[in-house]
Each structure stands twice: as structure tokens, then as C-alpha cells.
Amino acid sequence: MKNNVQLITYIDRLTGEGTQSLTNLLNEQLTGLFSGVHLLPFYYPIDGSDAGFDPIDHTQVDSRLGDWNDIKELGEEHELMADLIVNHMSAQSKEFKDVLKKGSKSVYWDLFLTKEKVFPNGLSDAEQAKIYRPRPGSCFTKSSLPNNESANFWTTFTDNQIDIDVTSAIGKEYLARILKTFSENNIKIIRLDAAGYALKKAGTSCFMLDETFDFIDQLTDVANKLGIETLVEIHSYYQTQIEIAKRVDRVYDFALPPLILHSIFTQNFTALAKWLHISPRNCITVLDTHDGIGIIDVGPMNGKAGLLDNIEIDNLVEKIHLNSTNESKQATGAAASNVDLYQVNCTYYDALGQSDFDYLIARAIQFFSPGVPQVYYAGLLAEPNDMALLSKTNVGRDINRPYLDIDRIEKALNKPFTKAIIILIKLRNETEAFNGEFTVNSNNSLLEMKWQKNENNATLIVDLADRQAQIEITENNSTRIISLNMLLNMS
Structure with missing residues (x-):
């Protein structure tokens, strides 16, 4: 991975069109700015219940965006990152539909994880309490099978995202097939989406187990042999992140975004500086992504002190709500069908009260922090909260997932902030000292x-x-x- 600024984007939401339009945009209006592009899910379908993170077919490009040849062409000039959704697949997939039709006689039965597989002797209340889930409610969905039978399928995120048994032969083959498809089409880096939840074990939290590291190691080995690097996506306690970073290729620095906000809000860099002294160096830095602004990454956990204490976190969240005139509150927590308990849904620009100066400071700090910086498409253009889209979909994270077209992009590129961040991006890319x-x-x-x-x-x-x-x-x-x-x- 080159030590240059990268772009994070959906294909359709940035261009309003397909992959070829994105290629043209990168080669024309955004020429020379980004060495790499993280393409958010472009698999079939892009408009499922979780914006592509619930693929029916992980090896098929949604035809509305083009095909693998278009992806491959884009990868000729830019390092491409794609999501390997390791934990689950769509309940609408042919594989899961076959399981619902045939039950345990389906050839795909072993592909999916049930409560009974992990807890063959039943799930006790104590074991249930230990399971870590980032969303409210049960992590199981009961489905009817033939012959009046049923099974409790593990659904860590939503009932349309059926967890995969990654330890099974068919589960391993499924992931290997996706990696092979990626390698044949110029995907150079994979983001292991929700990897921390992939392994489940009775009597544990079912999150980031020792066995999870073994799974990541094995998957990374398969990817590396195909010429693909790996990036692990995990929201967790900050000291856990430091330990995780020692065992993987790359991790996200998810502590950075809330710490920068806290610093600007309080005019005090103490907490941020503490983190920058100890933060992993093999990281990807972000301020905003397709998800919300993480809070768990800086807070206390299980009696252990965080980078911020509970009062500081409460003040941080309330300041975001205040700066965004409570728009973020309409998209966060139990509001707007939100599914992430540990994130605030808001554009970073609105979190800073649409202050161009504060936002430029935040980006400068990101670019100077250890790691390879990625810039989210909406953040690049200083897009405000998309309240119209939020109202239409009632999906909290859509507040920061706008649909743009070329006219709107052209106008945004003339904003004072956008012109300034482009200068910073070029400076970050061209200055040898950053190596x-x-x-x-x-x-x-x-x-x-x-x-x-x-x-x-x-x-x-x-x-x-x-x-x-x-x-x-x-x-x-x-x-x-x-x-x-x-x-x-x-x-």
C-alpha cells in the first residue's frame, strides 16, 4: 500500500452513475489526488437492507454499476480496496433460500451458523449475557424449515444478514472463491468487514477471541498468496486495538476521529497527544466513513479507564448534537432505525458546526497522524447532513451517505474548503518527510x-x-x- 491519501466512496453515490463515471472523475476532476480507492460494496445488490453489506452474490458486480472489467480498468491506475464481508451474507441469497427449502439436507446447510451449533446443550442466561452485540435485541433469528422444524440462525447485525460458519469446509471455500475473484480483477487490498464477530464460542463474548486471530491469520495468508493485503475493521477498547495491531497487517485508527473533535471542542490536545504517542503505526486513518463517528474506541470498558472518561464522552456527543442543530440526534441511538449503539451518525463537517477552519484543522491533524489517510467522498466535498435522504429512508447512517451527481460535485469543488483540502492532499502525497x-x-x-x-x-x-x-x-x-x-x- 502506498503512503498516499486514498478515497473512500460508493460508486453510485458519488457519481450518480456507474464505475466508468467514477474512473472518469478520478482521471479528470480529481486527477492525481488519490493513489488508492476503497470501493464500498458494489456487489449484487447495492441497495439491500444494509447498503450492499448484505450481498446476495459477493462475486457479482451489480449490473447497474457495470461489471468486473470496469472494476479491473479502474484498478489499472489506482490501488483498489474492497470489502470482504466475512461474517454474513443475505437471507435472500440462493444458498440460504435453499437451506430454508431443504433444511439440514441442503448442500449449503454447513455454510450458515445456528445457535445449536455453538450451544448444542442449550444457551444459558449467563452465556447469553456474555455475548457482545453492537445492536439491540437478540443475535438469533428463528426460521421455519421443512417437516415442521425450525432453527435459530445467528444474525449478529440484522435478520437479513445470516452469519456464516467460517470454520466449515464450505465456509472456507466460499471466502476463498471471493478472494480469487478479487485477485483476478485488480483488488489489491481487502477490508475484513466485521471480522471480530466471525468466530463464536460457547461461554465467551463471541467477539475478538484468540481463535479470531487464528482465523484472520489464515485468511490473510490466503489473501497474501494472491497478492492481496488485508485491513481489519474492528471497533474496540483502545488498548485492545494496540494489541490487535501487533497481530495483523493493518488496522483502522478509530480513536482519532472522536479525539480530534474532543480536542477542538475543549481546546485541549492532552488526550489526543497521549494517543498519538502510543497509537499503532500500521494503521489507516479516517475522520468519517460510511458508518457513524465511533465512541467505544475512546471510552472506558469493564472498569478500565479510556482515553476519555464518561463525562467527556457525554459532553462530546452533546456538542455534536448541538453543532448539528440536533440533526445528529435524529439519526443516532434508537432514532431512525439506527443499528449501531456505539456510533453517532453525523457528517464530520456538521459535527464541527460547519466551521471550515476547524474542519481544515481536523484534516491537517489526520494527514499528519501516523498511518495512511483515507478521505470519505462526502467529507472531501464538505457535504452537510443529508436530512432529505434520512427522512426518505429512515436509516440513521444515510445522513452521511448522500447521492451526488457531476453538477453537485463541480459546485463542491469550488468551495473554499474543498480547494484548501486538495492543497493539503497534494502536500501529503508529495512531501518526502512523511516517509x-x-x-x-x-x-x-x-x-x-x-x-x-x-x-x-x-x-x-x-x-x-x-x-x-x-x-x-x-x-x-x-x-x-x-x-x-x-x-x-x-x-
């Missing part, structure tokens, strides 16, 4: 982040008290200073 060593220092409202490689260095200095921020770059015995305040005014 060197990282240091960070802070004093309450003052933050200094520095990268140095030989005689080349790049330093970000942010003073929240004076509302000033600048970047100093030294290359070839010459120093230049870039003021973030001036970047916005120049644009």
Missing part, C-alpha cells in the same frame, strides 16, 4: 506534529486558543510556511 519518523508534542491548546526524514521535515503547529494553524516544510535547505487560515482565504 520518515514521527514526533508529537502538546501543551493544552497547542499541538506540534512533526515528520522528519534525513534533512527533510514537515511540521504542523496548531494553536486553538489563538485560532491559528500552519505547516512548515523544509526540503533541499529551503523552508516554506503554509498558513491554514490563509489557505481558506486564498480559496
Whole structure:
């Protein structure tokens, strides 16, 4: 993976059209900005109950977007990342429909996980209480089978997402077949979606077990042999993230987004600086994604202190609600059919009260943090909360999943913020110092982040008290200073 800025996007929601339109956009209006693209689910269908994360056929490109040849062409110029949805598949798939029709006699019976497979002697209340689920309600869905029989299928997320038995021969073959298809079509990196939930074991939390690491290792080995890198997507306690990072190729730095917000809200960088001293270096950094802004990643857990305490987290969430004029509250928690208990649904731009300066500071901090930065398509264009889409779908996360077209993109590219972030992206891509060593220092409202490689260095200095921020770059015995305040005014 190149150490350059990457884009995260849905194909249809950014362009309003298919893969060829995205290729054209990247080669024209966005030329030279992104070395890689994380293509959010483009499998059949893209408009299931979970925006493509409930594939009927994981190896089929939705025909509305094109076909594998279009994906392969896009991958000629950009490193492509795709989601390997390891934990589940659609209840509408031919495989699960065959199970409902034939029961245990189906050739696909062993592909799916039931409560009875994990708890053959029954599930006690104590065992039930230990199971970790990020969503309210039961993690099982009872389905009728032939001969008046039934089975409780494991559905970690929704009743349309049936969990796969990844330990079975057919489960392993299913995942291997997807990886082979990816490798044949220029997919260079896979994001292991919901990998932490893939292994279940009686008497445990059924989340990030020791056996889960073995599963990830085995899957990574298969992928690596096909020329594919792996990225693990896990929301968890921050010290757990540090341990996970030691055992995998790459992880997300999900603690960064809420810590940056907390720093700007409180004008205090102490918590952020603490994290940057110990954060994994083999990470992908984000501010926003297709999901909400994670909170569990910085909070306390099981009596252990977090990067923020409960009061600080409550204040953080309430400030997001206030800045977004309570739009985020309409999309978070029990509102709007929300399914994630540990995330706030809101654009990062609205979380910062649509302040271009604060948002540019946030992006600059992200780009200077250890790891490879990814920028979400709505965040690139400083899109506000899409309340119309939220009202239409009543899906909380749609508040930050807008459908755009080329006219709207053209207008957004002329925003002062968008022009400024494009300058920052080019700076991050072209400055050699970012391939060197990282240091960070802070004093309450003052933050200094520095990268140095030989005689080349790049330093970000942010003073929240004076509302000033600048970047100093030294290359070839010459120093230049870039003021973030001036970047916005120049644009």
C-alpha cells in the first residue's frame, strides 16, 4: 500500500452513475489526488437492507454499476480496496433460500451458523449475557424449515444478514472463491468487514477471541498468496486495538476521529497527544466513513479507564448534537432505525458546526497522524447532513451517505474548503518527510506534529486558543510556511 491519501466512496453515490463515471472523475476532476480507492460494496445488490453489506452474490458486480472489467480498468491506475464481508451474507441469497427449502439436507446447510451449533446443550442466561452485540435485541433469528422444524440462525447485525460458519469446509471455500475473484480483477487490498464477530464460542463474548486471530491469520495468508493485503475493521477498547495491531497487517485508527473533535471542542490536545504517542503505526486513518463517528474506541470498558472518561464522552456527543442543530440526534441511538449503539451518525463537517477552519484543522491533524489517510467522498466535498435522504429512508447512517451527481460535485469543488483540502492532499502525497519518523508534542491548546526524514521535515503547529494553524516544510535547505487560515482565504 502506498503512503498516499486514498478515497473512500460508493460508486453510485458519488457519481450518480456507474464505475466508468467514477474512473472518469478520478482521471479528470480529481486527477492525481488519490493513489488508492476503497470501493464500498458494489456487489449484487447495492441497495439491500444494509447498503450492499448484505450481498446476495459477493462475486457479482451489480449490473447497474457495470461489471468486473470496469472494476479491473479502474484498478489499472489506482490501488483498489474492497470489502470482504466475512461474517454474513443475505437471507435472500440462493444458498440460504435453499437451506430454508431443504433444511439440514441442503448442500449449503454447513455454510450458515445456528445457535445449536455453538450451544448444542442449550444457551444459558449467563452465556447469553456474555455475548457482545453492537445492536439491540437478540443475535438469533428463528426460521421455519421443512417437516415442521425450525432453527435459530445467528444474525449478529440484522435478520437479513445470516452469519456464516467460517470454520466449515464450505465456509472456507466460499471466502476463498471471493478472494480469487478479487485477485483476478485488480483488488489489491481487502477490508475484513466485521471480522471480530466471525468466530463464536460457547461461554465467551463471541467477539475478538484468540481463535479470531487464528482465523484472520489464515485468511490473510490466503489473501497474501494472491497478492492481496488485508485491513481489519474492528471497533474496540483502545488498548485492545494496540494489541490487535501487533497481530495483523493493518488496522483502522478509530480513536482519532472522536479525539480530534474532543480536542477542538475543549481546546485541549492532552488526550489526543497521549494517543498519538502510543497509537499503532500500521494503521489507516479516517475522520468519517460510511458508518457513524465511533465512541467505544475512546471510552472506558469493564472498569478500565479510556482515553476519555464518561463525562467527556457525554459532553462530546452533546456538542455534536448541538453543532448539528440536533440533526445528529435524529439519526443516532434508537432514532431512525439506527443499528449501531456505539456510533453517532453525523457528517464530520456538521459535527464541527460547519466551521471550515476547524474542519481544515481536523484534516491537517489526520494527514499528519501516523498511518495512511483515507478521505470519505462526502467529507472531501464538505457535504452537510443529508436530512432529505434520512427522512426518505429512515436509516440513521444515510445522513452521511448522500447521492451526488457531476453538477453537485463541480459546485463542491469550488468551495473554499474543498480547494484548501486538495492543497493539503497534494502536500501529503508529495512531501518526502512523511516517509520518515514521527514526533508529537502538546501543551493544552497547542499541538506540534512533526515528520522528519534525513534533512527533510514537515511540521504542523496548531494553536486553538489563538485560532491559528500552519505547516512548515523544509526540503533541499529551503523552508516554506503554509498558513491554514490563509489557505481558506486564498480559496
